[in-house]
Amino acid sequence: MGELRTTGDHPPWEGLAGTDRHAACVIAARTGNRSALDVLVAELTPLVWHVARGHGLDRSTAEDVVQTVWLAFLRHIDRLHEPRALVGWLVVATRREARRTWTPAKRETGLTDEVADHLESTQGLPEDAALVDDRDIRLWRAFGRLSQRCQELLRLTVLAGRAEYRTVAEALAIPRGSIGPTRGRCLTTLRTHLDAEGGSR
Amino acid sequence: MNDIDPRDDPRGFEDTAVLSELTRLVYELDPPPADLVERVQFAIALEDLDVEVARWERAGSLTGVRGGQPGTITFTVDNLTLMVNFTSTGARHRIDGWLVPAGEHTVEVRVAEHESTTTRADDGGRFVLPDVPTGTTQIVVHLVNARGERGRTVVTPTIML
Numbered sequence: 001m002g003e004l005r006t007t008g009d010h011p012p013w014e015g016l017a018g019t020d021r022h023a024a025c026v027i028a029a030r031t032g033n034r035s036a037l038d039v040l041v042a043e044l045t046p047l048v049w050h051v052a053r054g055h056g057l058d059r060s061t062a063e064d065v066v067q068t069v070w071l072a073f074l075r076h077i078d079r080l081h082e083p084r085a086l087v088g089w090l091v092v093a094t095r096r097e098a099r100r101t102w103t104p105a106k107r108e109t110g111l112t113d114e115v116a117d118h119l120e121s122t123q124g125l126p127e128d129a130a131l132v133d134d135r136d137i138r139l140w141r142a143f144g145r146l147s148q149r150c151q152e153l154l155r156l157t158v159l160a161g162r163a164e165y166r167t168v169a170e171a172l173a174i175p176r177g178s179i180g181p182t183r184g185r186c187l188t189t190l191r192t193h194l195d196a197e198g199g200s201r
Numbered sequence: 202m203n204d205i206d207p208r209d210d211p212r213g214f215e216d217t218a219v220l221s222e223l224t225r226l227v228y229e230l231d232p233p234p235a236d237l238v239e240r241v242q243f244a245i246a247l248e249d250l251d252v253e254v255a256r257w258e259r260a261g262s263l264t265g266v267r268g269g270q271p272g273t274i275t276f277t278v279d280n281l282t283l284m285v286n287f288t289s290t291g292a293r294h295r296i297d298g299w300l301v302p303a304g305e306h307t308v309e310v311r312v313a314e315h316e317s318t319t320t321r322a323d324d325g326g327r328f329v330l331p332d333v334p335t336g337t338t339q340i341v342v343h344l345v346n347a348r349g350e351r352g353r354t355v356v357t358p359t360i361m362l
Contacts, residue, residue, distance in 0.1 A: 034246070041241045049233040063237060064257050067358035070241050074250040100256070136230055139222055158220070158227045191219045 011035060019084050019167070026083035040086070041070060047087065047168075048094050050159050054152030055098035065097045072097075091156070091171035134198075142193035150186035157183055240337055243313050244359045247341070252356045253278050255342075276340075276357050283342060283355070287362060294333045294362055298340075300326040306344050313337040313359075338362045 013024035013036065022044065028036035048069055052062035072093060080089055143151065149172075156168045157179075174182055255276035276283040281300070288295040300306055303326030309319045315334045322328040339359045344352040 037245060038242050041245065042238050045238050045241060046233055049237065050227060050231075053231060059234070063234060063240075064358045066233070066237060067241055067244050068254050068256060070245055071252060071254040071356060071358070074245055074247075074252065077250070139226055140230065143223075143226055154223055155227050158224050187219050187223075190223070194219070194222070 013039065019087070022086050023083035026077065026080065026086055030077055044087070044090060045070075047156070047159055048090055050155040051091055051094040051152065052098050054148065054155045055095060056148055056151075057098055057101065061101055065094060065101060068097055069094050085167075087167045088171040091168055095171075138194060138197035142190055142197050145193045146186060146189060150189065153183055154186055154190070240313075240359050243311075243337055244339055244356070247356065249354050252341075252354045255281065255283055255355050255357050257358060274360065278355055281342075281344070281355060283340065283357070285340065290332070292335055294335060296328075296330040296333055298322070298328045298330075300328070300342065302326070304345050304347070305349065306342050309341040309343070311339045311341060312362075333362075335362050 011033075012028050013021045016024055022040060025036040025040045029040065045066060048066045049062060052065040053059070057065060069090060073090070076089070080086065143154075146154070153172060153174070156172070170176065255278040258275040258277055273284060273286045276285075280302070284299045284301075286297045288297070296310060298308060300308075300322050303324060304322065305324060306322045306326070307319060308322055308328050308330075309317050310330055310333050311317045312334045313336050315336060318330050318333055320328050320330055337359045338361075340357045342355045344355065346352050
């Protein structure tokens with residue numbers, strides 16, 4: 001594959017932000033611009049990571065899922081008919097991949113959104129991350145007791161930029177009008193769990 | 202950092218104290234591994250972008266082969282199975298592999314910051330790479346059909362060896 005070097009100092013995504021920037025990168029990447037791909041990977045890997053982690057995958061499995069999603073993206077880059085829909089595509093692809101890698105017992109029954117809503121996650125806590133103090137531990141426990149649906153929504157809405165978080169919520173199949181209230185309920189539950197863990201501050 | 206749009210919250214559900222905790226959680230307590238972006242960039246720096254991804258079969262266990270432990274890993278995609286066994290030979294590795302269905306497929310082992318090593322599987326689908334450098338590793342299989350014609354390309358996610 002030939003590489004189109006951005007010999008000028010001004011790649012087409014320069015000065016752009018959010019969806020515009022990523023769409024410009026997708027278009028450039030289609031013509032073989034490797035720098036554009038690298039920009040997308042650098043800027044959107046945290047999003048893919050948090051979708052995978054919010055789906056209850058341990059860190060090792062989440063790493064594989066992140067790589068698999070980006071490799072799959074290479075194949076789909078020409079077929080992504082709307083470059084501005086990249087974030088939505090990544091969220092959907094990551095959720096699908098996360099479900100495939102679910103443990104065999106759970107994979108058989110499938111993890112539907114309805115099940116996810118009611119399943120209190122016991123995975124997803126940072127088994128190898130450094131929890132520096134009691135407050136961190138309380139926060140992790142409280143967060144881990146939320147439904148997976150809440151964990152996923154809260155991670156993504158904190159992470160995604162304002163322009164993109166609606167796209168994210170749409171990819172989670174939450175009706176636009178209920179994004180705020182749904183997240184509000186999740187936050188209220190998180191506060192309740194935090195209080196039960198001995199206070200949030 | 203909190204991109205909270207007040208228009209989504211007409212009834213004041215949001216709790217800024219909890220939101221700041223949440224931000225800390227996402228950005229500080231559970232960020233992606235520091236080298237993950239670099240590894241993805243290595244994994245996708247392929248000649249041919251039209252690849253199929255083989256998935257790591259963990260057989261129900263959540264623990265994989267990490268941190269240089271020897272062992273066998275199985276990858277699958279569609280009807281293809283790739284089994285690879287890694288044996289440490291000091292600073293380097295011996296790789297014994299087996300492809301099912303068998304065929305004289307070309308197997309390329311990419312290691313970050315090293316030249317690729319390439320071999321061809323025998324008619325039983327087995328291949329050996331006796332001396333592979335240690336590092337972020339990816340296996341690329343160029344499949345051939347029964348008539349020896351080149352077919353699709355299958356890649357694995359990177360493995361840390």
